[in-house]
Amino acid sequence: MSDRPDISTVGELRSSGHTFRTLRTEIRENLLAALSAGENPWPGLHGFSRTVLPQVERALLAGHDIALLGERGQGKTRLLRTLAALLDEWAPVIEGSELGEHPFDPITDASRARAAELGDDLPIVWRHRDERYVEKLATPDTSVADLIGDVDPMRVAEGRRLGDPETIHYGLVPRSHRGIVAINELPDLAERIQVSLLNVMEERDVQIRGYVLRLPLDVLVVATANPEDYTNRGRIITPLKDRFGAEIRTHYPIELDDEIAIITQEAHLGADVPPAVLEILSRFARNLRESSAVDQSSGVSARFAIAGAETVAAAALHRATVRGEDRAVARVVDVRTAVDVLGGKVEFEVGEEGREDELLEHVLRTATAETVRAHLAGIDLGPLVAAIEAADEVVTTGEQVTAAEFLASLPEIPGRADGGQAGDDESAGDDGRSSDGGESAGDGSSGDRTTGDDETAGDVYDQVAARLGATDDGSRASAVELALEGLFLARRISKETGDGETVYG
Template sequence: MTQASGDHPTTLGDLARIGWHPRPVREEIRANVLERIRAGRPVVEGMVGYDDTVLPELTRALVSGHDVILLGERGQGKTRILRSLVALLDPFVPAVEGSALNEDPLAPVLASTKARLAAQGDATPIRWIARDERYSEKLATPDTTIADLIGEVDPIKVAAGRTLEDPEALTFGLVPRANRGLFAINELPDLPERIQVGLLNALEERDVQVRGFTIRLPLDIVFLASANPEDYTARGRLITPLKDRFGTQLRTHYPSTIAEEVAIMRQEAQLCDPTVEIPEVLDELVAHTAHLARRHPAVSRYSGVSVRGSIAAREAIAAAALVRAVRLGEHPPRARLGDTEATIAAFAGKIEVDAHDTSEREIVATLLAQATARVFTERLGHLDPSDVIAETNDRPLAVDLDGPTATWEQILADRPALAAMGDHAPPSERLVLAELCLEGLVATRRLGKRVLGNRVSYGS
């Protein structure tokens, strides 16, 4: 249990003296959302690319007091959005000490709690619940039961004299225990349809039914859910009556621009070493690879290509740079264009291929080459590469892709036309732009290339 600060009241009498007034979770969230708007703060922080699409709709849903379901392919930040809503709750709220339902001391639910308050009066102990404790999450799985979500009749309590209509006869599940908070279900269509039916009353009438008996509980919960589009998976579907009970349905999406994808990668990637330097051009190459994959005809459009692929690719590039730097004794580790080879394994597990005659790795390798050509055009397309082509054809360039950085620096010192391709860039990117120039000319079929292990030869 998270402890509140010491200046909070500890008994019912103290709570009444400070003028505490209960308010529903929806009103609590609405007030905090409007306060953020007045202060010019984002309602949900850390989400990139949703400012003009998802977040305005989400804001209106929260102000309306709606239960919310997010629909979208994998890796679009649905779970992150749901978890971020915890920040819209008050830092602490009081509850009767020992209550399984986090009952407000001034608005009890269970008969036993009411009896206890009557017996103990102002001396009833209370605890303060931190906002993080008021968020519950369940990943929908085929083996989920009604007992997991709603609860189960406890035969021992019934034998002790409880009636089946008495909430006290129930061993509470996740939903009742989320009272006065947020309850989220991830991948809702994966929940068996008969279990989805068991949630209908909880969302609409705010009561629960167990084994044919209606247990009247005035639950104070905001329900949240995430789901893939209904035609994405054969594992299950979202039944229409349950979908209808969510006040707002939001559609998430992938980053619409390369800049947004790069911003997400930089925000989310956990690099193996914070000193690894990754030039911006490599981030752009990874982002282009992801965007091309989402439009590739052989990649399943229903499963999508998760942003986790871009994030994992950036982490793989950093790892490749660090391994080389440690082996060669270089510091700080600097990523190079050849390190993008590591992104193939990172992306391969993030795509689903519809074609049977092509592997994920083959598709990613092809997309990586296409992305290289695009970044080459964007970064260096305004420059005339004729001198580089002539220079390289006259003196073919052989290089070890995993060799020391000093080797590349010597190459640039010896090849002025190639070095000039990076004159407009900051020093940290000049070497990578030289590599990009060579690979871009290969990708656009203006320069030849031979590969033997880590040794690469450019030229006619």
């Protein structure tokens, strides 16, 4: 943040060469300046660059009020909050002005009188751009007085006439003059309250208790709403919808990388969560959005995967604290703990009652199998299977099993001189179990990747660790667990779970 300007009077402001711009002109010119300079006007927004953001930019250049329509957790509110960055960092206002009027353009009788009386000595103060963005969560108890204003009985008691504009206490919208008003969940406003916004958005005047104040308000109104086929709490009345110049549909991330980027950016992780584990959670959320068993009209929020990542990290931190590990690293076994607490965030179709846990488990297996194929294709995991069979022992992991204990339970595998490929008997179908003609969890069928030179030496554990970038015990244990889970899903080995432990054998 730059320093607040030290100009304190209208005369000094005029001498500095400052020019007055309307709000929409200010936003338009600042947006064009950012675009021409190659800057990103929308930091922190992922997955909208080719769809939503071009529409928003066109709407702002056209000077339109905007309504964003989309299911929960699609980033609508975050998008609205980035609009404040398109305002000038510091804006001058008349000192003591209730509506934050520009010194060159007073709109109330009181400010005009002060400007005429004081001239160049009219004092000014500076408002930061963050103060010019106001956000209101629409609730059923919101009143016209909250948004527009009402007569202040205290001012009437002081001796002012009831018809005097000075008796009015202005609401949120007039006080946001020369700023942005964001209304979240607009349909939650009662229809009679929505009516109060009609004149503000079109005629730009204010009607309070039968008084019409011709205030040329300069506000940009932006709002969010769920699609009408989802929300049962209300609707946007037709005249108000007509006043929004742009209605823009948002969506969930289309690309997997964008989904992962959102989790990485938004999640507050208390432990290290390897990229492969984040990918499982991302694929899990994406597959739920495509499942016919899930009520897609309610959506599967991006917060689902974010909360999942935070829960997985918490499980790793808990284990490291209780068992005395130096570094907390999440593993595949921790993903199960996230699913246990996230099921309530998904709304299933009515006919799926009683099968929720089964459906979640099925989708999780699919997400895990896809991640295994994406990262371990081309690595021959056959020696690991053979070693488990030859040792006639089991590999134990679990919520309270440390990385060192897990690695110690792995059977020894002789080093290999080649990075051979697994056969078709490692196939894992779309449901995470074996299927005829399915893609192999490690046969390279998901791409042309084969084991590179860095994978031609050492045993299977080294190859898996190298492929996933594992460099210490924690991340190495996470990588090998992923390989074991892939073998289980391909029905190469068995798995039993219970009492917080998972046994592969």
